Amino acid sequence: MSQFSLLARRRFAPFFWTQALGAFNDNAFRNAMIMLVAFQMALPDAQVSLYTNLAPALFILPYFLFSATAGQLAEKFEKTRIIRYVKLFEIAAMSIAAFGFFTHHVSLLLVVLFLMGVHSTVFGPIKYSILPQALERGELVGGNALVETGTQLAMLIGMIVGNSLMLIAGYGTLAASLTTIGIACMGYLASRAIPPAPATAPGLRFNWNPLSETWRVLRITHEDRAVFNAVLGISWFWFFGTVMIAQLPTYTRHVLGGDGSVNTLVLTLFSLGTGIGSLMCERLSRRRVEIGLVPMGAFGLTVFAVDLYFARPAVTAGVALNWTAFLAVPGAWRAMLDLTMIGAFAGFYVVPLFAFVQSRAPRERLSRIIAGNNIVNALLICIASAFGIGLTALGLEAPTIFLITGILNVAVAVYIFTLVPEFLMRFVTWVLVNTLYRVRVDGLKNVPDEGAALVVCNHVSFMDPLILMASVRRPMRFVMHHRIYDIPVLRFVFRTAKAIPIAGRQEDPALLERAFELVDEALANGELVCIFPEGGITRDGSIQNFRPGVDRILARRPVPVVPLALRGMWGSIFSRRDSALRRARLPRRFWSRIELVGGAPLAAGDANAAALEARVSELRGDKA
Structure with missing residues (x-):
């Protein structure tokens, strides 16, 4: 829909x-x-x-x-x-x-x-x-x-x-x-x-006292670090936008050589860009709260703000062109594209942040957290006005202010993403999955939005956890072999997602027991845990026997079990098809069409290794 x-x-x-x-x-x-x-x-x-x-x-x-x-x-x-x-x-x-x-x-x-x-x-x-x-x-x-x-x-x-x-x-x-x-x-x-x-x-x-209530609201906003840093990100958006928009009238007159109609054109492109970027968020995120778009938005804001500094249309000094005459000037379209794209990437940046705050914050505190967000926004808008006025007083022209703001955006983005690695982790996941695959999902509404549950899935490639992570709306704790957990680059993603490394009993019994303890602790805390019960990546495309570890988990912590199945993964990138040396190699299929399907949850009493293997096999069908 x-x-x-x-x-x-x-x-x-x-x-x-x-x-x-x-x-x-x-x-x-x-x-x-x-x-x-x-x-x-x-x-x-x-x-x-x-x-x-x-x-x-x-x-x-x-x-x-x-x-x-x-x-x-x-x-x-x-x-x-x-x-x-x-x-x-x-x-x-x-x-x-x-x-x-x-x-x-x-x-x-x-x-x-x-x-x-x-x-x-x-x-x-x-x-x-x-x-x-x-x-x-x-x-x-x-x-x-x-x-x-x-x-x-x-x-x-x-x-x-x-x-x-x-x-x-x-x-x-x-x-x-x-x-x-x-x-x-x-x-x-x-x-x-x-x-x-x-x-x-x-x-x-x-509380009718606005001062004490303001302090209390800001404390509530600060309690969840991820939510608070999303609020800081939203407020930075307002800082960035305030500085940029405040310079547009002088930029229009002195750099673009335009009259009031060109100023209206500039504002229109900026607003349309923001609208287009905002509307594209749903398609790019597949209707989930995808904070991986936020780093992409921040990157785009900097790229096009900096390019706006270099985009200098060849206009004659002292001539005020109307919008039709301006568009005929060499270099005009580059400046217009920059302004439109700044708006579009602003949409990529701010829409997921608002959705993230709404989905993560407790419902009974959300309005007060939004109020705290508005207070911080107002503060950053005031600082932005003073920032713009100060740079103008120093004699800097609008393009130079755009350049400084774009570079400053990098520093702020790095600061926020360092504080909350989840943002960058989601970006890496989103880029990898959408670069390598075309994913169709079905039945994922069976994954509960809250409460403890165990998710089981067949295991076809090294990328399986990332595909599930990018497709299922709710964050999951993955149980994975420690060698996959330690793959360079992906290790950052798995550590940030609080994945649980595991090893075989003969390989590292202490790590195995530690993994089961962490799984039980996560389920006790109401989290979603995903395991691949085959115990390893398939070597022939078929679903291997589910190991009894799932029975041990459910015996200790009886929770609902949601079966998922990956279809079309065999032969895709990082699967083991055609690998005589039993290692992943570049396959014949790139940007593969794959599917992730979910089935109805099973009660803990009805779930065991054999029953879950049969259910996942049924969901996968003959699409290996």
């Missing part, structure tokens, strides 16, 4: 349009206000500069003040009701804005800007914490991709519409007022169709 089918489902579509309309209104109002202040009120330059620099600060301030409170609200109360109150608040704010537009009351408009910041602050924790309640686990990536795409496009259209409305001679303020109020009303009507989303922590004791 395509991610776009979610737009036809009530559990997602009304929420999608509610948040998209809100993002549109935020940007339409802000840009209409800037157009009014900067171009229609004949204010001194110093006063215009004060207002335009004050505006972002006023919008971001509520994130510091009220994010922690908003997180509590989203946990303690039914979310849909809060969304409707937020949309009524938006209607009231836009009504006040209409009065400010007509009276040219700038101070009142700045108050409304602060109120819209409050609106976004309260809606933020709900925006991402409601998705795991409305969507299945396999829909999280697609849902996040649609939300990210919808938000980017709504923001872009809102900016364009806000600017355009104020340019209507004689009717600009009326058009802006009616549009923003109308969109707020449409958002409220859409919110009426959102299905109920029950409170995840109704017994939460509410």
Whole structure:
């Protein structure tokens, strides 16, 4: 099922349009206000500069003040009701804005800007914490991709519409007022169709002190190191984006030699790129939370940000070209491609991070963790603004700032991936499996999303654990022969995935006993453990007898057993077909079409080596 089918489902579509309309209104109002202040009120330059620099600060301030409170609200109360109150608040704010537009009351408009910041602050924790309640686990990536795409496009259209409305001679303020109020009303009507989303922590004791609650929310966000570093990654995305977008107007004028239409083109390509990258995440990840895309996104951001420094269209100084004339300039397409690809890799980067936080964080704390994420985001946005202003004050041009930001992105990515090797491990796994194979999966919903379970599978090649790791949504602890565990490069992947090395009784009895202890400990902790009961890679393509180790595991820890079978692996790369010397060699089949199929779980009492061997053989069929 395509991610776009979610737009036809009530559990997602009304929420999608509610948040998209809100993002549109935020940007339409802000840009209409800037157009009014900067171009229609004949204010001194110093006063215009004060207002335009004050505006972002006023919008971001509520994130510091009220994010922690908003997180509590989203946990303690039914979310849909809060969304409707937020949309009524938006209607009231836009009504006040209409009065400010007509009276040219700038101070009142700045108050409304602060109120819209409050609106976004309260809606933020709900925006991402409601998705795991409305969507299945396999829909999280697609849902996040649609939300990210919808938000980017709504923001872009809102900016364009806000600017355009104020340019209507004689009717600009009326058009802006009616549009923003109308969109707020449409958002409220859409919110009426959102299905109920029950409170995840109704017994939460509410803390009205924003300072102490902010500190508590940040502590909660920090408790799971992987989640916290995903939050840092998301916040870095906002830092990177803020620096890049802030330079675009001066970059458009002085480097691209373009007018306002070229600036609109630049923003459009950036937003479309982000939308395309976000939507591609579901296909690239096969509908699982694939954090292996994050390092690829970080790499792409750096490559194209650095290339943007070298992409210098051959424009004539002092000439402001419109967008059609600009596209005819030599070198223009290279700059446009860089901007589009920066957006696309931003999608690869941020969508899996949001899905990772949603899938990993406890449901009863997710809203507060999203609130903590928003606080850190706001801090990084402020630092990014100061960073951009500081580099500009030093006399650096926009392309140089792009170059510095791209290089800095490498350092931050290395830092995050060093702290959480799981990100890099997933990337290595994703690249290897998708380079060497074309994998079709079926029946993997039989693997439980939580709780202890044992997974058994036939063993055809050295790559089997990586294929399972890349295909099964839930992390698994693999039991594997210590020589495979120690293969260079793959050892990093297996160690990071907490694989369990094992040896034969005659080879290393101590390691064997240690492996069984670790398996039992993992199952006792509610983890998923995968074993290859044949005890080695097949040498003739047939399934070998399952050894009694599986019986020993189940006798000590009776848990459900999920049978899996690899099909089409025999003769693929790293299998042992045609190897006279009994070692893997380059095969005749590269980028093989293979399948991974799953069967219904067996209760521990019904599972033994013989029964599981028969079930896996049945699942594999004659596709060796």
